[in-house]
Amino acid sequence: MPAATVAASASEATSASRAQMMDVAVVGAGFAGLYLLHRLRKTGFATVVFDEAGDVGGTWYWNRYPGARCDVQTIDYSYTFDPELERSRTWSERYATQPEILRYLGFVADRYDLRRDIRFHTKVTAAVWNQETERWLLTTDNGGTVSCRYYIMATGCLSSPKPPEIDGVKNFKGDVYFTGRWPHEEVKFAGKRVAVIGTGSSGIQAIPLIAEQAAHLTVFQRTPNFSLPAHNGPVSADRVALLEKDRAGYREQARWSLSGVPWQRQTVFSWQLSDAERRERFEKAWARGDLVYLLTQLWADQGVDVDGNKLVADLFHEKICAIVKDPKTAAALSPHDHPVGSKRPCLDTNYYATYNRPNVTLVNLRDEPIESITASGITTSKRSFDLDVIVFATGFDAMTGAIMAVHPITGRGGQSLSNIWANGPKTYLGLTVAGFPNLFMITGPGSPSVLSNMVVSIEQHVDWVVDRLIAMREAGFTTIEATETAQAGWTRHRADCSMLTLHRLANTWYTGANVPGKAQGVMPYTGGVGSYRGICNEVVSRGMLGFRLTGPSVPEQCNDGEIVRLQPDVRLVLNMMADMKLPPIESLGAQGARAFAAQLNAARPAGRPVGEVVDGILPSADGPLPYRLYRPATPGPHPIVIYFHGGGWVLGDQQSDDPFCRDMCRRTGMTFVSVGYRHAPEHRFPTAVEDGYAATSWIAEHATEFGGTLGPVLVAGWSAGGNIAAVTCQLARDRGGPQISGQLLVCPVTDCMFDRPSYNENATDYFLTRSLMYWFWDIYCSPADRTNPRASPLRGKLSGLPPAFVVTCEFDPLRDEGIAYAEGLGAAGVPVEQLKARGHFHASFTMVDVVVTGVSGRARMAQALRRFAESHQDMTPSEKSVRQDRKVTPPAVHVATG
Ligand code: N01
Numbered sequence: 016m017p018a019a020t021v022a023a024s025a026s027e028a029t030s031a032s033r034a035q036m037m038d039v040a041v042v043g044a045g046f047a048g049l050y051l052l053h054r055l056r057k058t059g060f061a062t063v064v065f066d067e068a069g070d071v072g073g074t075w076y077w078n079r080y081p082g083a084r085c086d087v088q089t090i091d092y093s094y095t096f097d098p099e100l101e102r103s104r105t106w107s108e109r110y111a112t113q114p115e116i117l118r119y120l121g122f123v124a125d126r127y128d129l130r131r132d133i134r135f136h137t138k139v140t141a142a143v144w145n146q147e148t149e150r151w152l153l154t155t156d157n158g159g160t161v162s163c164r165y166y167i168m169a170t171g172c173l174s175s176p177k178p179p180e181i182d183g184v185k186n187f188k189g190d191v192y193f194t195g196r197w198p199h200e201e202v203k204f205a206g207k208r209v210a211v212i213g214t215g216s217s218g219i220q221a222i223p224l225i226a227e228q229a230a231h232l233t234v235f236q237r238t239p240n241f242s243l244p245a246h247n248g249p250v251s252a253d254r255v256a257l258l259e260k261d262r263a264g265y266r267e268q269a270r271w272s273l274s275g276v277p278w279q280r281q282t283v284f285s286w287q288l289s290d291a292e293r294r295e296r297f298e299k300a301w302a303r304g305d306l307v308y309l310l311t312q313l314w315a316d317q318g319v320d321v322d323g324n325k326l327v328a329d330l331f332h333e334k335i336c337a338i339v340k341d342p343k344t345a346a347a348l349s350p351h352d353h354p355v356g357s358k359r360p361c362l363d364t365n366y367y368a369t370y371n372r373p374n375v376t377l378v379n380l381r382d383e384p385i386e387s388i389t390a391s392g393i394t395t396s397k398r399s400f401d402l403d404v405i406v407f408a409t410g411f412d413a414m415t416g417a418i419m420a421v422h423p424i425t426g427r428g429g430q431s432l433s434n435i436w437a438n439g440p441k442t443y444l445g446l447t448v449a450g451f452p453n454l455f456m457i458t459g460p461g462s463p464s465v466l467s468n469m470v471v472s473i474e475q476h477v478d479w480v481v482d483r484l485i486a487m488r489e490a491g492f493t494t495i496e497a498t499e500t501a502q503a504g505w506t507r508h509r510a511d512c513s514m515l516t517l518h519r520l521a522n523t524w525y526t527g528a529n530v531p532g533k534a535q536g537v538m539p540y541t542g543g544v545g546s547y548r549g550i551c552n553e554v555v556s557r558g559m560l561g562f563r564l565t566g567p568s569v570p571e572q573c574n575d576g577e578i579v580r581l582q583p584d585v586r587l588v589l590n591m592m593a594d595m596k597l598p599p600i601e602s603l604g605a606q607g608a609r610a611f612a613a614q615l616n617a618a619r620p621a622g623r624p625v626g627e628v629v630d631g632i633l634p635s636a637d638g639p640l641p642y643r644l645y646r647p648a649t650p651g652p653h654p655i656v657i658y659f660h661g662g663g664w665v666l667g668d669q670q671s672d673d674p675f676c677r678d679m680c681r682r683t684g685m686t687f688v689s690v691g692y693r694h695a696p697e698h699r700f701p702t703a704v705e706d707g708y709a710a711t712s713w714i715a716e717h718a719t720e721f722g723g724t725l726g727p728v729l730v731a732g733w734s735a736g737g738n739i740a741a742v743t744c745q746l747a748r749d750r751g752g753p754q755i756s757g758q759l760l761v762c763p764v765t766d767c768m769f770d771r772p773s774y775n776e777n778a779t780d781y782f783l784t785r786s787l788m789y790w791f792w793d794i795y796c797s798p799a800d801r802t803n804p805r806a807s808p809l810r811g812k813l814s815g816l817p818p819a820f821v822v823t824c825e826f827d828p829l830r831d832e833g834i835a836y837a838e839g840l841g842a843a844g845v846p847v848e849q850l851k852a853r854g855h856f857h858a859s860f861t862m863v864d865v866v867v868t869g870v871s872g873r874a875r876m877a878q879a880l881r882r883f884a885e886s887h888q889d890m891t892p893s894e895k896s897v898r899q900d901r902k903v904t905p906p907a908v909h910v911a912t913g
Contacts, residue, residue, distance in 0.1 A: 034162035037061050039484070040153055044133050045073015047169035047457040047473045049120065050096065053127045054481045063161060064133040064169075065153075071124045071133065073171050075117045079197040080406075082220035083113035084247070086306055086362040087468050090254055091276045093119065095266045096474055100126065109304075110247045110362065134158060142166055143425045144452060149494050151453065164493065165484060168418050169457040172465045175416030177530055179212070179407050183388035187405060194221060194408045204228040207403040210393055212385075214240055218408030219361040223369045225406065230374065233400050235393065237380040239350040241331050242361040246304035270475065271545035275468030276307040284864065285314040285323040286623050297330040307468075310356045315620070317355070318516055319867050324354040331355060338367040347379040353521035359465070413524040414460045414538040415440050426451035427496075439527070439534035443497035443505050443561055444551060444578075446476060452496040455480045460538040461509050465525065466518075467544045475544075479551050483559075492566040501561025504577025511854060512542040512583045515867050542583045549590075554578055581826060582854035582868040589856065592782065601790035605665055605696055612666045620864040622677035624648075630669070633690075635709040637702075641691035642710070643669035645680040646722060653686045654884040655723035656759075657711045657743075659736030661861065663764075663791030664695050664703045672733060674863035675873075679731070682877035685884065686723055687731075688714055692739060700796040701805045707732075707739035708746045715753035727754035727817075729880055733861050734783075734829070735791070737763025741808040741836065744816050757883025759876055761822040762829050762857050763836065766809040767792060767801035771831035781826040783857035788828055809836050813843035818886070820848050820879035822872065824855035850875055 039055050041048050044066035055062040068076040085092050089111040094100055104122065107115060124130050137157040144151055151166040176195035184191065192202060194217040209229040211218050214236045226232045257277075258265045268277035285293060293314070300309040316323030332349045339345035348367065350358075369375055383395040392402035415436060418424075424432040427450050435441065435450060442448050445462025446455055457476045458464035464472055487495060513519050518537050522528035527535050540547055554560050563573040579586060600608045626648035632639045647653055656679070660672040669676075669689045676687040692706035714721065715728045732740035737760040744758050769785065778785040796806050804811025809832060819840050823833035830851075840847040852859060852872055860869045860876070 034152060034160040035063070037063050037161055037163040039063075039165045039167060040065065040139075040151065040161050040163040041167045041169050042066070042139050043073055043169035043171060043174075043457075044068065044071045044124075044129075044135070045075065045169065045171055046094075046120070046470055047171070047477060048073065048133075049123055049127075049129055050094065050474060050477045051167060051169055051457065051481070052129050052132055054096075054477060055484075056132065058481060058485055060165075060484065062132060063163075064129075065137045065139050065155060066133060066135055067138045069135050070121070071130070072117045072120050073169075074174055075113055075120060077174070077196055078194060078217065079113055079199065080192075080194040080217060080221045080408075081202075081224040082222075082364070083194075083197075083217070084110045084220060084245075084362075085116060086110065086216065086245075087276060088251060088254060088305065088307075089116070090250055090258055091269060091468050092116075092470050094123065094470060094474065095269075096478075098262065101262070106250055108247055109250050110245055139422050141423050141425070142454075144427055144454075146427055149452070165453045165455065167455045167457065167480065168459070170417035172414050172417075172458055172469075173411040173524075175412045177410050177412050177416075179409055180531060181212075181385055181388055184405075186390050187388050187392075187402075188390045189392075189403045189405065192404070192406045194218070194406065195411060204404065206230050208392075208401060209233070209404040209406065210235060210400065210402050211406045211408055212393075213408035213410060214238070215408060215410050216240075216359060216361045217410070218406075219363045219366050221406065221408060222375075223363070223365040226369045226372055226375050229404075231376070232374060233376045233378055233393075233402070234370075235378050235380055235385060236347065238352065238358075239348050240358065240361050241328075241350055241355050242363045242366050243301065243306055243309055244304055244366075245362045245364055246302070247364060251305075269468065269471050270548060273311060273543040273545065274307055274466065275463070275471035275544045278307060278311050281312055281315040281317075282620070283314055284316050284620050284623075285320075285326050286316075287621055288314060293326060294330065297327065301334065304362070306360060306362050310360070316864065321354060321517065321520070324356070324517055327355045335367055338371075340371050344370050344377050347377055347381075353523070354517040357517040357519075357521035357525075358523040359525070410524055410529055412530050412533070413527075414465070415527075415533075416530075418456060418459065424451065424454070426454070437534065439536045440538060441502055441506055443502045444554065445540060446480065446551075447495075447497040447562075449497045449499045449502045452494045461505060461540055463540045463542075463544045463547050466539045466541060471544060475548055475551070479555075483555075487564065487566075490564075490566070491569040492564040492572070494563075494565045495559075496563050498561055498563055498573065498575050500575050501577060504561070504579070508542075508577075508579045508583065509537070509540055511868060512540060513537040514871065515583060516541045546583065546587060550578055580854060581856070582859070582866070584866045584868050585826070585854060585856050585859055588858075588862065588865060589780070589782065599784070599786065600666075601787050605694075605794060609666050612662065612671060616671050619862070620674065622674035622863065623681060625677050625680045628677075633710060633713050635706060635713065637693075637706075640693070640706055640710055641669065642714075643673070643676070643689045643691075644721060645676050645687040645689070647680055647684045647686065649684055651686070651722040652719070652724045653684060653722060654729060654756075654880075655686045655688060655714060655718050655721055656683070656729045656731050656880060657707075657714050657740075658687050658689045659692060659707055659730075659732035659739040659743075660689060661732075661734030661736050661762075662694075663787070664700075664735045664738075664795040665791055666694070667736075672736070672861055675733065675861040678863045678873060679877060679880075682873060683880045685729070685880060686721060688721065690714075695795040699794075700800050701803075703735070703795070704739050704742040704746070704805050707743045708750075711743050711747065711755070712753050724884075727756035729757045729759070729817075729883055730755055731759035731761070731880070732763065733761040734857065735764050735795075737761055737833075738765065738806075738808065741765060742805050742811075744819075745804060745808055745811050748815050755817045756886065757817050757880060758819045759822075759880055760819060760833070760836070761860055761876070762824055762827055763821070763833055764788075764829060765836040766807045766832040767796075768807075768832070771835070773830035773832075774828045777826050777828045777830070777856075781828075781856040783828055785828050809839060813839045813845065816840060816843070816845045818846040818848075818883055820850070820876060820883075822850045822852060822860065822876065824852045824857060824859055826855065827857040829857065848879060 038060040039062040041064045089106040141154040212235040383397040440460035442461040445459040527533040558574040627646040629644040660667040690710040730740040821837035
């Protein structure tokens with residue numbers, strides 16, 4: 016061992032032997048640290064808390080700038096763990112001021128006698144895990160070392176202020192203040208020339224009050240922010256009434272909500288509302304002055320879809336222009352570079368109107384960046400400003416700053432947390448890190464934290480951690496550590512969740528973009544507070560899944576694995592279905608199953624508008640078939656896609672896959688014709704596929720009457736409809752037409768064999784079950800017919816078929832036969848592209864606007880269809896004429912408009 020290491024170990028051992036021995040050490044005496052201390056002490060853990068501050072309060076201790084307030088209604092932003100505590104205090108305002116919140120935290124500290132175990136003015140300077148003793152050794156800057164079994168970071172998400180990053184701050188001769196480190200004594204601005212740099216929540220709260228005092232205020236804005244007027248006043252009577260009516264129920268609803276405040280999910284989509292209705296909803300939100308309401312209650316697609324979000328942004332811009340008199344200033348204050356809510360919006364009092372004051376100037380740093388700070392003020396690329404005071408409201412090194420940068424944390428094998436997180440924070444549940452045993456973070460990166468009502472998330476984390484420590488103590492375990500598998504799974508799940516919302520589309524402190532050089536990526540968990548709570552509970556109910564637990568006299572326990580493998584919204588849908596305790600579809604009989612499917616379809620979001628929807632009837636040899644045509648809003652002619660719905664050849668109709676057809680029509684710019692082929696048991700094999708083939712032939716013949724382009728058509732289908740599309744391509748090849756330029760097969764049925772692994776792995780829990788598939792096959796096709804390629808196209812000849820895009824979903828019994836078909840096509844020389852959708856289930860892509868994570872898959876499907884159509888356009892005239900020659904004779908047409 017090198018001498019330095021020996022010396023270091025020796026000195027470590029000495030300081031460890033002199034260290035104060037504790038069960039638990041906590042850093043931070045804010046909301047999280049105080050509740051931790053209370054619970055840990057109550058359950059018999061010897062606990063010490065450290066805080067650099069001189070008193071309790073955490074963020075509310077430091078952020079004392081003028082106007083600092085809560086931006087979640089205070090009745091929601093308070094502890095709920097003790098009903099007596101709740102009853103013992105009432106808030107004086109809807110959005111309490113920083114002094115009132117600080118008094119509240121002081122009151123809590125007194126009530127539970129917490130201060131005696133808090134070491135104030137004490138910074139932890141290093142934390143090192145000792146594998147032999149299974150303890151953390153903490154070094155502090157004040158009062159010696161501490162050895163603890165468990166180390167808990169309750170450091171807050173926004174507690175490490177960001178350096179100003181502007182040259183020359185030290186040269187400035189006037190006063191400099193940081194909103195995140197505001198002095199305790201009153202700061203006077205009267206008669207002074209003041210600058211505020213930064214227009215996030217802190218700047219926006221401080222600016223109107225500073226403007227009232229200062230001789231002149233110059234605001235230096237780099238990025239404008241959306242801000243909602245708070246209309247602060249007495250605590251909202253309606254919310255209080257709700258709370259008083261059923262306090263426990265209200266709190267429980269908050270715990271299982273999206274953002275930690277009890278509001279129902281919106282189910283109405285923007286396109287289901289008229290302009291006037293949308294405006295009315297927005298006006299109501301504006302008048303309410305509640306950010307959570309604004310961000311969740313306008314329409315269901317506002318936070319997940321750029322188009323739905325832009326409607327909110329447009330209404331915001333109108334408001335800003337109506338309030339701010341100078342059009343140039345109004346334009347500069349109007350955000351255009353990020354969706355509403357993707358960057359933390361602000362809650363203000365008189366913010367926009369402040370710019371109408373004669374003593375306020377807005378400097379748009381996008382037009383004239385700051386060049387330097389000089390002795391007398393600020394110089395931009397265009398001019399200089401003489402100043403007496405500069406206020407930096409420039410924000411924080413959020414989420415990771417306080418954990419990583421504040422002090423080195425060295426885990427198992429000497430690995431440092433800063434190295435492990437160099438490319439972004441990796442955690443399991445946002446609570447723990449693999450390689451760092453017995454270390455916990457409260458509201459750490461990868462948990463809902465800053466996208467939620469912090470107090471709700473803090474209480475959930477504290478309860479989860481303390482309950483685990485109690486359970487470990489009872490079972491004789493002394494260490495707990497996340498596994499690499501669990502952590503990697505959580506990282507993937509977080510990334511999946513980040514596709515659910517629009518946060519990924521903005522450069523913000525949520526993504527680390529505000530700190531130069533910081534790794535980028537959405538840091539908070541975007542899957543919602545309630546879902547997250549359910550996952551944490553599930554980790555426990557599944558035997559501490561993803562954790563390794565050890566103890567001196569008990570066998571090691573490691574139930575390794577990933578807690579969520581489904582896409583987050585798929586998980587939600589499946590959980591909802593499980594809660595509904597729906598009967599197995601196959602138990603209902605064909606008629607009952609159809610009625611049931613129609614009922615489910617009626618409850619889902621309506622599809623999006625397209626240029627035109629026409630219901631019609633087309634002839635076939637055995638009688639008329641209904642269809643529904645979806646025409647894009649763009650001028651035609653458009654390529655035609657003939658579409659076959661899913662439903663196991665037994666259920667479904669044009670209505671059942673309506674949202675999917677609308678979505679694909681919009682994405683492709685193509686006309687979709689959804690064909691109502693006949694169903695079993697009334698019409699068994701091969702009726703469905705023969706109807707499919709006949710309809711394709713007829714539509715191809717009459718393409719121009721449908722507003723379609725001349726030339727080949729495309730076919731597409733989902734599930735049994737995918738089977739029909741695949742068979743149609745084979746029949747078209749074998750029967751001399753029609754010409755088909757591409758096939759889109761979404762989770763297709765391609766074979767009658769049930770012993771591929773996906774049939775067993777996904778037999779029961781993913782909506783399309785093995786027994787339902789057995790039932791479909793039994794109704795549709797006799798066992799003797801099933802190996803016929805018209806039933807099992809995988810058994811047919813696969814060469815000479817149109818190019819294919821084959822979609823399969825991980826949690827689908829049909830997965831492996833879809834893959835087998837794609838591989839078979841490829842082996843036969845057919846150009847084929849596969850989308851193997853990880854974490855998705857059979858209905859992921861057709862549940863448009865429910866399974867939001869299906870969007871990227873549908874975008875790829877649309878690209879493929881466009882490519883197929885374009886590749887035909889690229890053909891030479893002689894190639895095209897060969898294809899045209901193969902047309903079949905057109906039957907009569909009957910079209911009805913619907
Ligand atoms: O910080 P911010 P904050 N030159 O990062 C600008 C919570 N909070 O302290 O956007 C020029 O939001 C920066 O510009 P840009 C709340 O969650 C809550 O205001 O990076 N400008 C931005 O305008 C909030 O979101 C309450 O281009 C520079 C501003 O400074 C979070 O804390 C109250 C710059 C920073 O805004 C952080 O808010 C206050 C530079 N070099 C805060 N560097 C409540 O109400 C940065 N900026 C509970």
